[in-house]
Amino acid sequence: MDLAEKISILADSAKYDVSCSSSGSSRKNTPGGVGNGHVSGICHSWSGDGRCISLLKILFSNDCIYNCAYCVNRRSNDIPRASFTPEELSDLTIGFYRRNYIEGLFLSSAVLKSPDYTMELMLKTVQKLRLEDKFNGYIHLKAIPGADLKLIEEAGQYVDRMSVNIELPSDQGLKLLAPQKDKKSILKPMGHIKSQITDARENKTYRKKSRLFVPAGQTTQLIVGATPDHDLSILRLSEGLYKIYQLKRVYYSAYVPVAQHPNLPVLAAPPLLREHRLYQADWLLRYYGFSAGELLDSRQPNFDPDLDPKCCWALRNLQLFPVEINKADYEMLLRVPGIGVESARRIMIARRAHSLNFDSLKKIGVVLKRARYFITCRGKFYGDAAFKETALREKLSEPVRPYQPAGSSKPTAPHIEQLTIFSAWQGDVSFSTPERNTSLVPVQEKHVSPAKEGFHGRLSF
Amino acid sequence: MADYLFDGSFEGMLTAIYLATHNRDKNAMIFASDRYQENLFSEIIRVETDSEAADKVCQAIKSKISREALEHIMFAFLTEDMTIGTLVYHYLNFGWQVKNKLDMYLDDPRVKSMHTLSRRVKFEKHRMLGLLRFRRLSIHEGVYYAPYEPDNNITQLLAPHFARRLADQNWIIHDVKRSVAACYNKKDWMITDLNLTQVPPLEKDEVLYQNLWKRYHQSICIKERENSRLQRQMMPARYWKYLTEKM
Numbered sequence: 001m002d003l004a005e006k007i008s009i010l011a012d013s014a015k016y017d018v019s020c021s022s023s024g025s026s027r028k029n030t031p032g033g034v035g036n037g038h039v040s041g042i043c044h045s046w047s048g049d050g051r052c053i054s055l056l057k058i059l060f061s062n063d064c065i066y067n068c069a070y071c072v073n074r075r076s077n078d079i080p081r082a083s084f085t086p087e088e089l090s091d092l093t094i095g096f097y098r099r100n101y102i103e104g105l106f107l108s109s110a111v112l113k114s115p116d117y118t119m120e121l122m123l124k125t126v127q128k129l130r131l132e133d134k135f136n137g138y139i140h141l142k143a144i145p146g147a148d149l150k151l152i153e154e155a156g157q158y159v160d161r162m163s164v165n166i167e168l169p170s171d172q173g174l175k176l177l178a179p180q181k182d183k184k185s186i187l188k189p190m191g192h193i194k195s196q197i198t199d200a201r202e203n204k205t206y207r208k209k210s211r212l213f214v215p216a217g218q219t220t221q222l223i224v225g226a227t228p229d230h231d232l233s234i235l236r237l238s239e240g241l242y243k244i245y246q247l248k249r250v251y252y253s254a255y256v257p258v259a260q261h262p263n264l265p266v267l268a269a270p271p272l273l274r275e276h277r278l279y280q281a282d283w284l285l286r287y288y289g290f291s292a293g294e295l296l297d298s299r300q301p302n303f304d305p306d307l308d309p310k311c312c313w314a315l316r317n318l319q320l321f322p323v324e325i326n327k328a329d330y331e332m333l334l335r336v337p338g339i340g341v342e343s344a345r346r347i348m349i350a351r352r353a354h355s356l357n358f359d360s361l362k363k364i365g366v367v368l369k370r371a372r373y374f375i376t377c378r379g380k381f382y383g384d385a386a387f388k389e390t391a392l393r394e395k396l397s398e399p400v401r402p403y404q405p406a407g408s409s410k411p412t413a414p415h416i417e418q419l420t421i422f423s424a425w426q427g428d429v430s431f432s433t434p435e436r437n438t439s440l441v442p443v444q445e446k447h448v449s450p451a452k453e454g455f456h457g458r459l460s461f
Numbered sequence: 462m463a464d465y466l467f468d469g470s471f472e473g474m475l476t477a478i479y480l481a482t483h484n485r486d487k488n489a490m491i492f493a494s495d496r497y498q499e500n501l502f503s504e505i506i507r508v509e510t511d512s513e514a515a516d517k518v519c520q521a522i523k524s525k526i527s528r529e530a531l532e533h534i535m536f537a538f539l540t541e542d543m544t545i546g547t548l549v550y551h552y553l554n555f556g557w558q559v560k561n562k563l564d565m566y567l568d569d570p571r572v573k574s575m576h577t578l579s580r581r582v583k584f585e586k587h588r589m590l591g592l593l594r595f596r597r598l599s600i601h602e603g604v605y606y607a608p609y610e611p612d613n614n615i616t617q618l619l620a621p622h623f624a625r626r627l628a629d630q631n632w633i634i635h636d637v638k639r640s641v642a643a644c645y646n647k648k649d650w651m652i653t654d655l656n657l658t659q660v661p662p663l664e665k666d667e668v669l670y671q672n673l674w675k676r677y678h679q680s681i682c683i684k685e686r687e688n689s690r691l692q693r694q695m696m697p698a699r700y701w702k703y704l705t706e707k708m
Contacts (some may be wrong), residue, residue: 011680050691353565363568
């Protein structure tokens with residue numbers, strides 16, 4: 001099999017892993033070496049689905065011994081199989097890197113023969129890249145659950161980021177769809193990597209030449225929509241991962257039906273809106289000071305399809321609003337729907353020069369479509385609706401999206417919505433704000449389609 | 462009220478600003494002479510570039526306003542915008558009044574336009590760090606050659622990044638539109654004028670890697686999520702001419 005064929009097969013198998021970022025590492029180039037890390041990460045291209053390509057995202061092998069129902073590489077699936085050798089892969093990485101196609105390598109793998117065997121081959125690849133080829137570009141390595149912790153620990157010394165995919169957000173889900181895996185085998189390497197990272201950081205303070213260990217931290221991925229878990233349980237899980245395991249990011253992947261299985265749901269299209277809402281909430285956890293319990297509770301365990309999570313929270317907590325734009329502190333500004341990190345920052349700066357009115361807010365580039373209902377400028381309220389939940393909700397409801405709920409009567413959805421969530425956060429923070437992620441849909445005339453009304457059943461008041 | 466014409470260099474622009482300020486000409490317009498459209502009514506003053514005067518303006522900006530303001534001006538200058546001289550002049554005139562608070566007046570049109578321009582340059586620079594594509598040529602022990610046509614004159618901003626990253630290879634970043642190139646010889650980089658009538662032949666393995674990359678690029682796309690509009694939004698079609706995966 002020639003190299004091109006292998007790339008096709010192994011990239012095709014790797015594409016469902018959504019992790020894309022190459023940020024968080026400022027690894028320096030070495031004398032005579034090639035490559036370095038760029039701390040904000042760099043996107044190098046965008047594929048036909050609009051997702052950014054930053055790293056050479058590829059599997060070492062797709063020849064798997066497991067048979068997880070949701071996975072395209074499961075043993076029982078009839079697809080062509082291929083495996084790289086460490087030499088092929090390192091040559092390919094460096095060849096691409098020197099032409100500035102990529103920012104580095106994202107190496108994952110199916111479980112070939114045994115977890116240890118697979119991990120050893122992956123370790124060999126990164127060792128060759130770092131030690132023989134003096135490659136200092138970004139490497140993101142997937143830790144294979146069940147592999148010897150020694151191997152994982154050794155690999156951690158060479159790579160910038162590591163991740164262990166949880167995939168299914170509950171133990172029941174795992175039992176149902178991936179019987180060979182369990183919660184323990186996933187969390188064990190995660191915990192081990194975490195303690196090693198903390199170790200390396202602590203030593204850094206008093207040892208002159210300290211070892212690097214996974215400097216860009218670890219991440220994970222959750223599949224949304226393959227199991228009946230609520231948004232609340234997914235978000236609680238993410239919150240715990242951020243707090244306890246100090247993960248840099250949790251990725252959410254709308255389940256793309258790649259197989260038919262009695263335990264799998266039948267979906268007309270990937271649940272992209274749900275994935276989008278989870279990303280919005282995830283940003284609220286990490287950058288806006290929210291907690292999972294504030295956004296959802298057991299009475300309302302799922303996100304509202306019509307309104308973003310921050311708007312919903314604000315409508316439930318109207319007693320905190322409207323806030324005076326010239327007085328509110330930064331944390332409170334961040335909690336105003338429609339105001340993101342960049343807008344809040346600009347408000348903080350501009351109001352040091354002079355107090356702001358509604359017009360100056362427009363001029364400094366704050367998007368007021370939603371924010372106007374939750375703020376006052378010099379004491380004046382500019383929303384054109386009564387300050388009551390029902391009135392505001394009607395004003396804020398987003399235009400209807402071409403969204404097809406699971407099991408809808410129509411055949412495959414003709415139009416699959418897409419979101420910029422994967423790509424927008426690669427650049428410098430200074431010019432790619434999270435706000436750009438939340439206002440994805442072009443402003444359209446609001447119209448309510450009967451199908452939508454039938455499904456959600458509460459659009460009119 | 463007069464039109465001050467400078468030679469197109471950064472120092473020239475600062476000299477013109479120096480003169481206009483010296484003449485207390487609040488309504489002066491400042492243009493690069495090659496982009497100037499003459500009209501009947503304005504008096505024209507041609508400015509001889511004077512590095513001493515330029516330096517004085519630089520120092521004044523740093524001491525009376527801020528380093529940040531100078532940085533904004535330097536970046537904004539690279540847009541080669543028609544009106545850049547005048548915009549900088551008005552920005553500075555406001556700056557002399559409000560001193561180091563200048564960049565807090567985000568809603569002032571003079572400050573806003575300067576910030577918009579400098580942000581545009583920084584954004585394109587960052588974008589190009591990713592979108593630049595090198596191809597290996599069969600000359601000069603396989604020099605890596607990257608032609609591109611950026612909106613702004615950013616070649617000098619890209620060079621340090623690639624000098625750190627691709628430190629052990631010879632490379633050329635060529636702004637075809639402006640006939641300017643950054644050349645690196647495994648030690649230092651420098652900016653030169655470069656006009657190629659014909660690109661030298663590719664090295665023998667080059668096409669192989671290009672094809673592998675194209676193959677990869679196609680395979681990584683999830684068909685169920687196809688969205689070419691988003692792709693265009695992130696990677697505008699005007700850059701495709703030099704992108705290996707789009708060739």
